[in-house]
Amino acid sequence: MDPMVLAVQQWVNQTYRHVNGYQVIEENGKTGWSTVYALTRALQHELGITALADNFGPTTSAKYKEFGEMELGKVPSTAQGENIVTILQGACYCKGYNPGAMNGVFSEQTKQAVINLQTDTGLPVRDGKVYDYIFKAFLTMDAYKLTFGGDPVIRTIQQDLNNKYYTTSGVQPCDGHYQRGTNRALVYGLQTEIGIPAASQTGSVGPATRAGLPTLSVGSSGQFVKLFQYALKFNERNVTSFNGVYNEALKNIVIDFQRFTMLDADGIAGRQTWLSALISTGDPDRRGTACDGITQVTPARAHALKSAGYQLIGRYLTNYSAGTLNKKIQPGELQTIFNAGLKVFPIYQTTGNFASYFNASQGKSDALAAYAAARKYGFNKGTTIYFAVDFDALGDEIINLIVPYFRAVKGTFATYGDYYNVGVYGPRNVCIQVSNSGYAKYSFVSGMSTGYSANLGYPLPNNWAFDQISTIWVGSGDGRINIDNNINSGRDNGSSSVNPHNGVLETPLDSSYTNNVKSEFTTLLNDIMSSGQKAKALRGREAAVQIVLDNDSLITELSHKYNIKKAFIQTALGWEAALEGWLDDIPKDTVVIATYHYFEALEAWENAPIKGEPPTPPILMAEDSSTGPAQIFASTAIKANNWAVNNGIISGRTYDLNKWKDVWEVWRNLHHDLSYNITMCALVLMWGAQSNSNEYETLNYPANMMNYTENQIKRTIGRYNGPQREGNEAAIEYGNRNYQIYQLFEHYNSLSRQ
Incomplete structure (x- = not known):
């Protein structure tokens, strides 16, 4: 905090807070645009302007000249004059120049502060007079001294241009x-x-x-x-x-x-x-060899594009579920493009045109949707998918929102062995920041937006693949098509063939179905849960299904990694989360925690060089319990984990059921880490269905869990509750009953896939 900036903020608020159009600012001692705007509005009020604004525009300039451009010895000795000098002095402090005091007196020190600014900016006039352009220079957040990371050579150029x-x-x-x-x-x-x-x-x-x-x-x-x-x-x-x-x-x-x-x-x-x-477009009349567009490429349009010299076209992987525009690749369109001798590069965008859209959670969700769509169309490994940032992002928005979004996209793609590359579409600074952070291989630059702050003042990124410079029409008649004309650097050659994924490939749940899932899940569980189960339940049915919905990205990711239908995981997680009772969460889990705390204390006592009284064991002891929303025993998780490690399904260590520290580590993860709990839910389902060990009494079903029959689905769900054998009616009933939940989720998963 700068005490003089704080004094400026306090003075301007106290003096002008009751003026119509003045906006009271935070008094925090930190210079920012809000303080600069407040001083600008204060000046406008003193000059007799009634429609106050944040910018020092032509009206402010004209009115200030009428008042008289200030200099030493030529400032009216009036309340108005003192206030305007005080505003200037406040701006000096905010700018890092010392005017001597903030007292309304235009002193030698105030004059010197003005001279210092004139000198720092390279101006030829250095007389200490506050010309209108000087006052305006004080009332900005522009810096006139070399700042962190700045280039002294560029500063010299900036001074020369000012001069x-x-x-x-x-x-x-x-x-x-x-x-x-x-x-x-x-x-x-x-x-x-x-x-x-x-x-x-x-x-x-x-x-x-x-x-x-x-x-x-x-x-x-x-x-x-x-x-x-x-x-x-x-x-x-x-x-x-x-x-x-x-x-x-x-x-x-x-x-x-x-x-x-x-x-x-x-x-x-x-x-x-x-x-x-x-400028970011370069010559907007240049014709590139790449383009992109929202219009389906028909044979006639493909011929028109090829005849106009285009080699690649960018097309969209999906539509925006809340919109009406049908911009995604249509059935048969890719082959039409290839038949014409053209190549294609894929673009992913729902909206992406405002800052708050971007965060790590959205990045993961978008990566999953893009991956699923690209696999469905059959784009081959190594294809670059361009994720869109379609607005003029400012520096802090790029760092705090957009970079974390792309970090999540990159991380999600990494979980699939980097099957696809990440590309970034956006203005120059967005592309530069994301790429320099290591989260995009290529940049697709929205150079056409020449007025964007993120384009003005930034060079073309070193990894640019396409530079979008104009929107034009190509062809005539049936072949007429509107496209964005792109310069092609040759870094990304696009795709000339695809290999469509013919099986089921899960996608994130379409947000338009969320309320349906909540309502139908709640109604269904009200019907199939017993009164005793409802009475003991720790949470409501809607809260249980919300856990499933909140973790849809993770469940989709697990489906892709392990070749398991999402509905399996959603069913087990949703039912168990709804069924989890207060006896599970409080007495049983508490007893397990107390037991292992005793084991830890006992081990410490046994290893102590000087032993006092041994720790007292708890009255009740238990080394395991079903825990977390998916209600998994540590022993079950260990068996599933070891099976998955030994079969190369996951990497990592195996655990020993006979070692309490191993059991405690797994139980603790199940209890505290929701992502781990849900991941183990998937592995337990897979282990129960696929393992052929007599010890585990499992089903020995196929490893691909995307195409199970109804009977296999019911028995796999039931196996989550226990062995599927005669005499274990509870497990058999579990599978038959919860198949209804499976059908509910699969219905909306299927709609989302379509």
């Missing part, structure tokens, strides 16, 4: 980081050198700027060359001299840049090379 072009560009950051403001300053510089009138300059590349870009080659010199050198530096090219001279060394750098951006590598800085260095 020459501040009258149109305004004061831009000087922190050593290429960013949106730096890009704008560069474009303002170009517009000035081209001769575009100041009133017509925008800081963005439009038709007049494109038309005025000069062609540069060896022998060229002057300010255009210098600005081009700056642009190359911003694109992370190895430019070390900014002398405005186009020599052979610069030509070689240009050739390297042209090859990277898939331009003709002639070493001449023409229109396309300029545009590739300035």
Whole structure:
């Protein structure tokens, strides 16, 4: 906490909290946009503006000039003048400049603070006068000193751009980081050198700027060359001299840049090379060899695409369940694409167009859905699936939301042996951050969104596969199709064939069925549970099925890993979670915990060099109990685990039933770790169905549990309760009764798969 920033926050709140349009801010001593906005609104109020806003716009500038641009000895000695000086001094403290005090007096120290900002920003005028553009510079979060990770060379360039072009560009950051403001300053510089009138300059590349870009080659010199050198530096090219001279060394750098951006590598800085260095689309009129779209590719459309020079097309794996757009790959479409000599790359997107969509849980769920869809279509191992980030993500959103999402996608794919690669679709900074974190092999860049903050001020990612630069129509008549036109780097060659998965492949439960599952599960269990079971139940039926729904991603993952129908796990987990009684959870589990705590204390006493009184055993002792929502005994879990390890189904260690520490470790995991409990539920079902050991009295059914008959399903479910043999009516009844639960879940799983 900065005590002076806290004082600024307290003063501005106290002085303006009752002003209409002022927004009270948190008083935490930390500079942020909220404090800057509060000072801006305070200034606008003092200048007589009634419609207060966060930005220092043309009206604020004009009204401030009417008031009189402040300098030492020329500030009105009025309450208004003192307040405006205090606002400036508060902004100085927030910016890291010391104005001497926050007392409303424009002192020598206040003047020096202004001079320091003018100097840091590289401005040619360093007289301590608060021009409108200076006041505006104070009322931003832009940094004017080198910040952590900043490049001193880029800072020098930023200062030079301010020095020459501040009258149109305004004061831009000087922190050593290429960013949106730096890009704008560069474009303002170009517009000035081209001769575009100041009133017509925008800081963005439009038709007049494109038309005025000069062609540069060896022998060229002057300010255009210098600005081009700056642009190359911003694109992370190895430019070390900014002398405005186009020599052979610069030509070689240009050739390297042209090859990277898939331009003709002639070493001449023409229109396309300029545009590739300035904006995320490059030249939007370029025709690429890749495209993507939401429209089904028919034979006529495939022919049109091929005739237009396209080689690859990106198509969507799924539709958004809550939407009406049918954008996914249609039956037979892939073969149509291949027959035309085209290749395809898969894209996964439901919405992905707002920040709160992204988190680790969503990443895992999306990875499962994408994996299932891609396997169903038959995309081969090694195919890259591009997951979409379809909005202008800011830095903290990328770090705190999007990167964890892709970490989960990557981790989920890893559980399937990295059968597919992870790709990222989004603006440049999203692609860079995700890829640099190691969570995406290739980037599909949404370069068409030139106004995105995550595109402005960022170079093309090193691993870019496709760069989306324009939306166009191709073909005519039946072959007419609307596509996004993409430049293709050649890193991802797409797929030229598929091998469809003909068996059942589970998908996450479609969210539109959640309420149906809850309602029908609750109704069914009310019918099939006895009054005694209901009376002893620890939780309600809806709470039990919620455990199943909350862990749908894990259950889907287990289904894929172990070739087991989801409904098996859902049935056992849902029933046992609903049946778990207070006697299971409290007395029985408590006795087990007390028993092992005694064993641990006894072992410690036996190993102690000096022994006191031995620990007292608990009155009741038990070394095992069914525990956790899936109600599994440690002994059962150990048998299932050892069978799975010995058969190569899982990796890890085996456990010894005769060693209390082994039993205690497994029981503790079952009791405390829900994911472990559910995973063991799946393995117990598999062990019961597939093992042929007489000791376990199991069923010796096929390893593929995706296509069991009705009788096999009932007996497998019943085996979860005990051996399936004559005389064990309870286990047989368990299977017959709970088959109804299986049918309920399988119904909605089947709908989700479709």
